[in-house]
Amino acid sequence: MGGIKSEICNGISTNIWEWCVEYKSWIICSHIPGKTNFLADSASRRFNDKHEWKLDENIFGVICKIFGLPSIDLFAPRLNKQVKRFCSWKPDPEAEHLDVFSINWAQFELVYIFPPFSLIARCLQKVRAEKAKGWMVVPLWKSQPWMGMLVRMLIREPRLITRKKNILRLPISSEEHPIMKHTKLMACLLSGKECETEEFLKRVQNSSWRPGNQEQESSTDRISKDGHNTPTVEQVIIFLSETFCRGVGYECINTARAALSSLGIVVDGRRAGDHPLVVRLLKGVFNMRPAKPRYIETWDVQPVLEKLRSMCPLHSLFLKDLTLKLVMLLALTQAARVQTLHLLILKDIIIGKDFRCMWLAGNIKQCRPKFNVQFIKLKAYEKDKNLCAFETLKIYIRRTKHIRSNVDDESKLFISFIKPHKSAAKDTISRWIKSVLHMSGVDTKKFTPGSVRSAAASKAKAMTVPVAHIMAKAGWARCAISLPDLYIQA
Template sequence: MDGDFARHVGRPPPPHCNEERCSHTPVLQCGASGHASHQTIGMLAVREQVRARGVSEEGVDIIMASWTAGTEKQYRPHFRRWSQLCSRWNITSINPNVSNIINFLSDTFHRNARYAISSLGIVVDGCRAGNHPLVIRFMKGVFNLRSPLPRYAATWDIQPVLRQLQSMHPLYMLSLKDLTLKLVMLMALTQAARVQTLHLLTIKGLCIEQDFIMVPLSGNIKQCRPQFNVCVIKFQTYPKDASLCVYGTLRQYLARTQELRQGMGQESYSLFLSFIKPHKAVTRDTIARWLRKMLDRSGVDTTTFTAGSVREAAASKAKAMAKAGWTRASTFAKFYDRHVGTTDPFQNAVQQ
């Protein structure tokens, strides 16, 4: 299998403007027709606002595509609560005053509520609702009263997991189940990858070279943005220890599943297939369950640590970051954005 890959476009985003200043960029404002029914608050309300500005249906669809399904799902409870409070207070949901916004945020006391309100395009005193000086000051108070804490105060030791992976060798003697579990964990560790990233890996356009494999992604991952896009992920050989080599494990998995993919149609392009009949493309939840299974086999407390903890443990082992979170100038996507032919110190550090 081979393919012509577009290289990652990885540039740091331009410096953000000071959020405490009101934004004077064009925003969606509610005029005389701003009395949208409370049942349409949320993405439908945003769509109606865009349409009311004379944007074509094609343009509206493209603008609405800027919100991912995950973002919409994350904001949905806040949209619903905002709608309910507007009904209770008998105010318009898209043209409130700043006191209404503060009262809503006080009632919700959740930082995502501010982002949800901002996404509705609400303008107060000439500012986006989320950028109003009083709202900014309020959110600083929320931070001081309820500072966000990392999900895990400590992470698990990666060594038992590596020993478990080393014991699953040679590859040709492994069942398809064990081969799958090993590959998922190796990929998660060597790339500090989210479950979402693993789920999006596809063999369509996959490129195998002598010492690395480039695996495309079938969609955008969380780190993607206009200034920085990740379209492929590179998995390298690890000649120091064949039992921890993600490259060799992936090649074995591709060979083992080649026959299973025949006649599957579009599903055959998904990298990970179920190891039980019927062999179909798996969901994100299944991949997360596989990671938890490997953690459990390795003696990690899965009642405390989830599949998402693999990313943090990998980062701690490689000393790539203090924790696996977002930073303004550096993300994991940039960290594994390597030119073809170079070695990846992150993968090597994790495997050592």
């Protein structure tokens, strides 16, 4: 006998048991033959043949010309094999081997590996353990844990497979793999032998050398040809001018000037970056290529507010929707950075009748000697409770109370809504904001989560909120020109 932890099923079982007791009835379990139990077994009996995907033969031929023709296809039945010899995961009269992980891959000169995506990491480990050699087709998923291992096992430059129609399809039909609509594939020549991988890495490093050079050039030779640490002002000007001619902006050249000063380079008794000629050059660069804000326009806050207003009532929302709503409301009402949201804690929270104050676990970016933000204050918004951050926060704290005991840092305000629950990282909070923007119709390819700050400031200015109040809330200096010039946008 087994058991489950479902309260719903437990309630149904209790009701059935009480009914049997009341009517003095007995429930007897009896066997139902499989041929008559077709309704319950219908899902397991349904044949699914949509797992034998095949790479386009023309693309396979092109890659073979680059990496070589494989001796055997390790993951293929006879329907989608690419070479004569193949290994099948099910009994096949033409297959040379079954269960590819039970054989030694090093016995083959070159293997072709196109495994199910869930087995990529296991395949890489087997290639390394048995010091085998072959080329593998994998999706270009840069954030996967196995990507680092794959890069360290390369012995040739990987080849990106151009996305086109029917690049990955079923052999018995023209149906294309659904993942190819948003994923690219790449072919990689791999080896489990360290000597071959080290040789490739050394070749990659040497490719940055100029023809005829025997060692890496020093970057300081651009400003000091005679080997001394005291270049002339002419050499500094030439270095900055060459940087300007590469098409970079004022910020990049100013960073280069600051780097020269930080290295302790002194020219004519002055730090290199403070020399009058260098300062004059930077003024000319600014006039020709002035610094520009990241966004020349911003998105409309109204559609986002409408989306947040539609996420109601609060007590019936899923934890995911409640979390997304609270994060976005705090970002908008406080003109807060992701860092600020990440530092919010529940420890020593101050609770009033119509307000709540939450402390920050550290200093935020805009903190300075005369401006040190230690907490944020949320006030109740009686005009529209569906847009009230105060009410949303109360419901969120109540909903997450029972799962905070298992969180690594239960003092943090935001925790992940997916098990196992953990305190939310800055990247996670940033992704939440991006999700809300995307659901509201904002172009997330153009606007990042950081754009919420400027959008909130612009909306507040459009609603005739005093600029001084906006700057105080966002933490900008009163003498700064960044708010009207860089943040208040159309």
